[in-house]
Amino acid sequence: MAYVIPAPSIASVPVKGAAAGDHFPVHRIYCVGRNYVEHAIEMGHTGREPPFFFLKPADAVLPAVEGKTATMRYPSLTQSLHHEVELVVAIGKGGKDIPAARAMEHVWGYAVGLDMTRRDLQNEAKKQGRPWCIGKGFEQSAPIGAIVPAGQAKVGPDTLIELKVNGTVRQTSRIGKLIWSIPEVIEHLSAAWELAPGDLIYTGTPEGVAAVVPGDLLSARIEGVGTLDVKLADR
Numbered sequence: 001m002a003y004v005i006p007a008p009s010i011a012s013v014p015v016k017g018a019a020a021g022d023h024f025p026v027h028r029i030y031c032v033g034r035n036y037v038e039h040a041i042e043m044g045h046t047g048r049e050p051p052f053f054f055l056k057p058a059d060a061v062l063p064a065v066e067g068k069t070a071t072m073r074y075p076s077l078t079q080s081l082h083h084e085v086e087l088v089v090a091i092g093k094g095g096k097d098i099p100a101a102r103a104m105e106h107v108w109g110y111a112v113g114l115d116m117t118r119r120d121l122q123n124e125a126k127k128q129g130r131p132w133c134i135g136k137g138f139e140q141s142a143p144i145g146a147i148v149p150a151g152q153a154k155v156g157p158d159t160l161i162e163l164k165v166n167g168t169v170r171q172t173s174r175i176g177k178l179i180w181s182i183p184e185v186i187e188h189l190s191a192a193w194e195l196a197p198g199d200l201i202y203t204g205t206p207e208g209v210a211a212v213v214p215g216d217l218l219s220a221r222i223e224g225v226g227t228l229d230v231k232l233a234d235r
């Protein structure tokens, strides 16, 4: 068998720690919407709603190893590119209908990620009742730091998640403020889709989302997981 056109390469993310030098292959990117109360409120919503999900293409990852700054192109069609710092869960073992109590057996590792969003296009899609793809699923829309194997990461309720832009704190919260915890997210997600090794889950962003402009430096950090530095290229 031969492919009739050049086969696409497999998107991947570098791994940190003992497996340094190795890469984690990306199958799908799932994202959780409105998973911190204060962010739900700033987006015009209140209260606990069932978790909901959207996807980005696997090759939307923009990997950045620690200590090196990745460069992101400012995407087309938008005047309002927003940052959303998020804890990313990397799935190592697939499954369907995974109960929350067994969910952590499926987690291979963690990373710090950015769910970059063309907010103006997403808002227009919401208004029109259209899909979010154009606002969420564009190239380089998923910057991500090195993945830390679960056994080497320290993620708990008090874990700090933070984003600075040009040195100024824009978003800061604790992982314990997730409305739907990691096991609950995996339970809900695997009821709707069959999870596979290589899936990434962007678990949602805390409050403080705002626009960035060409030339800005985004520095994301999750205690016990790592850092991620992304520079927005000049247009």
Ligand code: MN
Residues within 6 Å of the ligand: 031, 032, 033, 084, 086, 115, 202, 204, 205
């Ligand atoms: Mn998000």
